[in-house]
Amino acid sequence: MPFTNSRINHIRQALSNWYEIHKRDLPWRDIKDTYKIWISEIILQQTRVNQGHNYYIRFIKRFPDIKSLAEADEQEVLKYWQGLGYYSRARNLHKTAQIILQKYNGSFPTTFKEIISLPGIGEYTASAICSFSYNQPYATVDGNIFRVLSRLFAIDTPIDTTIGKKEFNEIAQQLLDKRNPGLHNQSIMEFGAIYCIPKNPDCINCVLKEFCKAYNLEIAHQLPVKIGKTKVTNRYFNYFFVKQGDYTFLRKRTKKDIWLNLYEFPLLETDKAADLNEILKSEFLVELSGNKNIEIEGPVTSFRHILSHQVINAVFYTINIMTPENTDLENYQKIRLEDLKRFPVSRLTEMFLEKTHI
Ligand code: SF4
Known part of the structure; x- marks a missing residue:
C-alpha cells in the first residue's frame, strides 16, 4: 500500500462520512436480507441503477424469497427479466435458488467458499454478499472501484488485464476497513458511481483531493487505463x-x-x-x-x-x-x-x- 496507515484511516473515514450524507436512497440499501442483496447485485451487474430499480421491485414482489424463486417456472423468471439482457443471470438466479432450497434447506449459505461455488456468483458478488449481509472482510472491486483506486493511488496498470485485476484486488483488500467492511464497500462504490465519475469529476470540491495522487499530478482524466476494446x-x-x-x-x-x-x-x-x-x-x-x-x-x-x-x-x-x-x-x-x-x-x-x- 503506497500510503501510511494514518492516511489510509483518513481516506476510510472521509469515504464513510461522505457516504452517510450523499448515499442514494435505494430499496436494497441498509438491509441485511441476503436474498434481496443477492437479487439486487445480480440485477445491477451490467444494468444502470435507474433501470434496475423497477426490475428489482417487480422481481421481489413476485419472488419474495428463495422458495418462491426456486419453485417458479424458468419461463416466468425469464419473463420478469425480459429487457434487462444478459439472460444467463436470470437462469443462474433460478438455478441457484433451487440449489439453496435443496442443499441448504432454503437458507442462504454464509461462507465465501460456499457462496462463490453457486452458479452465477463470482468474486465480486460473493464479496458483496459476505460484506453487506454478514459484515465479513471481503473487498468488492467493480468498475467504479477500479476507477477510484486507480486515481487515488495514480495506478496506470490496465484494469482489463489479469495483472491489473490482481493488483487492484490487493489494494482494495488493504484499503478495506476490516471493522466495518459492508459500510466501507458501499461507501467507495457509491463514491465511484456518483462522485468520482468517468468524465469531469468535481475534484476541486472532493473530500479526497488531499489524498488523491491523480488529482495532485493532474492526471485524473487519464485514469483508469484499459488496453483494448473487445472485438464486436x-x-x-x-x-x-x-x-x-x-x-x-x-x-x-x-x-x-x-x-x-x-x-x-x-x-x-x-x-x-x-x-x-x-x-x-x-x-x-x-x-x-x-x-x-x-x-x-x-x-x-x-x-x-x-x-x-x-x-x-x-x-x-x-x-x-x-x-x-x-x-x-x-x-x-x-x-x-x-x-x-x-x-x-x-x-x-x-x-x-x-x-x-x-
Ligand atoms: S480528487 Fe477527483 S479523481 Fe481524486 S478521488 Fe476525488 S473526484 Fe476522484
Missing part, C-alpha cells in the same frame, strides 16, 4: 413473423448462444445483409412454407440492435401461411397472437412487437 461481431438475423389467422409460430432458443431459452419467430441467420430476392428463394423459407408462393405482408421492419460484443442487424418479415402442415413450421410452437405476451423474448423481438402493435 456483426450478425444478420432475418425473422419471419408467420401468421395463420389468429395464430403465429415461436421456437425456444436452445443453442449455446445469446438469448438461451428465450422465444423467437422462425429465424434465418445470414453471413451478410440479404435482399428480399435472396430471402424469398432461400431454402429456409421454401422449407418453412412448404414451397408455396410467399408474399411479404406490410412494411418490412429493420433494427440495429447493439449488445456488448455483437451488433444484430435484424429484419422482420411478416408472411401468411394458411397451411402449415407438412412444413418446417411443425417444429415450432403454434400459439395464439393474444398469448404472445406471455412468452419471454429478447428486447429485439419486444421492439418489433411494440412497433407493430402486436
Whole structure:
C-alpha cells in the first residue's frame, strides 16, 4: 500500500462520512436480507441503477424469497427479466435458488467458499454478499472501484488485464476497513458511481483531493487505463413473423448462444445483409412454407440492435401461411397472437412487437 496507515484511516473515514450524507436512497440499501442483496447485485451487474430499480421491485414482489424463486417456472423468471439482457443471470438466479432450497434447506449459505461455488456468483458478488449481509472482510472491486483506486493511488496498470485485476484486488483488500467492511464497500462504490465519475469529476470540491495522487499530478482524466476494446461481431438475423389467422409460430432458443431459452419467430441467420430476392428463394423459407408462393405482408421492419460484443442487424418479415402442415413450421410452437405476451423474448423481438402493435 503506497500510503501510511494514518492516511489510509483518513481516506476510510472521509469515504464513510461522505457516504452517510450523499448515499442514494435505494430499496436494497441498509438491509441485511441476503436474498434481496443477492437479487439486487445480480440485477445491477451490467444494468444502470435507474433501470434496475423497477426490475428489482417487480422481481421481489413476485419472488419474495428463495422458495418462491426456486419453485417458479424458468419461463416466468425469464419473463420478469425480459429487457434487462444478459439472460444467463436470470437462469443462474433460478438455478441457484433451487440449489439453496435443496442443499441448504432454503437458507442462504454464509461462507465465501460456499457462496462463490453457486452458479452465477463470482468474486465480486460473493464479496458483496459476505460484506453487506454478514459484515465479513471481503473487498468488492467493480468498475467504479477500479476507477477510484486507480486515481487515488495514480495506478496506470490496465484494469482489463489479469495483472491489473490482481493488483487492484490487493489494494482494495488493504484499503478495506476490516471493522466495518459492508459500510466501507458501499461507501467507495457509491463514491465511484456518483462522485468520482468517468468524465469531469468535481475534484476541486472532493473530500479526497488531499489524498488523491491523480488529482495532485493532474492526471485524473487519464485514469483508469484499459488496453483494448473487445472485438464486436456483426450478425444478420432475418425473422419471419408467420401468421395463420389468429395464430403465429415461436421456437425456444436452445443453442449455446445469446438469448438461451428465450422465444423467437422462425429465424434465418445470414453471413451478410440479404435482399428480399435472396430471402424469398432461400431454402429456409421454401422449407418453412412448404414451397408455396410467399408474399411479404406490410412494411418490412429493420433494427440495429447493439449488445456488448455483437451488433444484430435484424429484419422482420411478416408472411401468411394458411397451411402449415407438412412444413418446417411443425417444429415450432403454434400459439395464439393474444398469448404472445406471455412468452419471454429478447428486447429485439419486444421492439418489433411494440412497433407493430402486436
Ligand atoms: S480528487 Fe477527483 S479523481 Fe481524486 S478521488 Fe476525488 S473526484 Fe476522484
